[in-house]
Amino acid sequence: MSPRFDAHDPESYERPRRRTRPRTKDRPSYDDAVPARVTTVDRGRYTCLLDDGTVVTAMKARPLGRKAVVVGDRVRLVADTTGAEGTLARIALVDERTTVLRRSADDDDPVERVIVSNVDQLVVVAALADPEPRPRLIDRAIVAAYDAGMDPLLCLTKPDLADPETLLEIYRPLDVPWVVTRAGTELSDLRERLAGRTSVLIGHSGVGKSTLVNGLVPGAARSTGHVNAVTGRGRHTSTSAIMLELPGGDGWIVDTPGIRSFGLAHVDAERLIDFFPDLEVHTDACSRGCGHGYDAPECGLDEALAAGDTTPGRVDSFRRLLASRERAEGD
Ligand SMILES: Nc1nc2c(ncn2[C@@H]2O[C@H](COP(=O)(O)OP(=O)(O)OP(=O)(O)O)[C@@H](O)[C@H]2O)c(=O)[nH]1
Numbered sequence: 296m297s298p299r300f301d302a303h304d305p306e307s308y309e310r311p312r313r314r315t316r317p318r319t320k321d322r323p324s325y326d327d328a329v330p331a332r333v334t335t336v337d338r339g340r341y342t343c344l345l346d347d348g349t350v351v352t353a354m355k356a357r358p359l360g361r362k363a364v365v366v367g368d369r370v371r372l373v374a375d376t377t378g379a380e381g382t383l384a385r386i387a388l389v390d391e392r393t394t395v396l397r398r399s400a401d402d403d404d405p406v407e408r409v410i411v412s413n414v415d416q417l418v419v420v421a422a423l424a425d426p427e428p429r430p431r432l433i434d435r436a437i438v439a440a441y442d443a444g445m446d447p448l449l450c451l452t453k454p455d456l457a458d459p460e461t462l463l464e465i466y467r468p469l470d471v472p473w474v475v476t477r478a479g480t481e482l483s484d485l486r487e488r489l490a491g492r493t494s495v496l497i498g499h500s501g502v503g504k505s506t507l508v509n510g511l512v513p514g515a516a517r518s519t520g521h522v523n524a525v526t527g528r529g530r531h532t533s534t535s536a537i538m539l540e541l542p543g544g545d546g547w548i549v550d551t552p553g554i555r556s557f558g559l560a561h562v563d564a565e566r567l568i569d570f571f572p573d574l575e576v577h578t579d580a581c582s583r584g585c586g587h588g589y590d591a592p593e594c595g596l597d598e599a600l601a602a603g604d605t606t607p608g609r610v611d612s613f614r615r616l617l618a619s620r621e622r623a624e625g626d
Pocket of ligand 1: 452454455456476477478499500502503504505506507
């Protein structure tokens with residue numbers, strides 16, 4: 296059996312004897328701890344990148360307890376940080392996160408998962424066909440981005456299979472920037488948007504995210520799958536989030552496993568309308584207390600629909616999301 300503590304464990308040295316001194320809450324200062332960034336997590340092992348490019352494998356130090364450490368976290372490492380084969384560092388501290396992207400499996404799921412931290416742009420990758428685009432999932436992801444204080448970017452893939460125009464008609468009125476990418480091309484529009492930023496890529500399985508990542512970061516070797524002809528779904532070929540530096544040090548991307556749902560249990564139903572700015576402008580004339588839902592009487596959204604100032608698809612997307620959130624909050 297391996298010992299529970301070793302010489303590097305911050306709690307193990309100068310451990311007071313119980314009878315002579317009361318237990319202190321003071322933690323070691325970690326002055327010598329080495330700053331690093333978590334690039335991927337696999338079964339309790341954290342791959343961390345030091346500022347000088349050294350890749351170090353680490354585990355959590357005991358004082359962190361059950362605190363989650365996620366991809367994107369800026370951490371302080373102690374113990375062996377050489378990165379030499381077979382060595383293991385310890386994550387002693389996690390720096391305060393500037394942003395966190397969370398999602399729950401469903402809107403009423405109390406278990407929230409932090410997917411990634413410290414990113415400033417959320418790239419919603421959606422295929423124009425194979426699998427069919429799912430505007431409601433896209434809308435949810437955009438809401439999640441705004442809620443997390445990140446800038447959304449819509450990235451539409453597989454333009455050789457369907458005309459982007461159909462989907463762009465929905466999203467053009469929003470202020471959400473978009474790019475269209477095709478596998479095997481330069482990806483220059485996307486690169487421009489990613490330059491100098493830290494971006495997380497999310498999207499339903501099979502939309503071509505791994506293909507994009509491989510195009511952006513040569514050598515990333517993200518495995519690509521084939522879309523199942525029957526279900527239209529990818530095979531979930533990517534299993535864990537991973538953070539990669541763009542060539543030339545021009546920013547970072549985080550590739551996440553394909554997702555099927557994007558629960559928003561943490562977003563207040565009342566605030567939802569703020570995340571649909573193209574619809575929000577039509578609610579000025581609504582009476583106080585108007586919830587803008589399906590059954591709201593004399594709602595500005597219905598007037599806008601009647602006047603042709605918005606589309607049924609957009610209003611429906613908002614109202615479905617609202618109904619789902621209200622149901623969850625009423626539980
Ligand atoms: N026609 C066409 N096919 C593409 C394009 N980009 C990717 N594909 C194909 O779409 C399939 C799925 O691509 P992946 O990159 O594996 O998709 P993913 O989103 O990473 O899927 P997961 O790994 O399951 O999350 C592959 O067969 C790709 O070759 C494109 O621009 N056009």
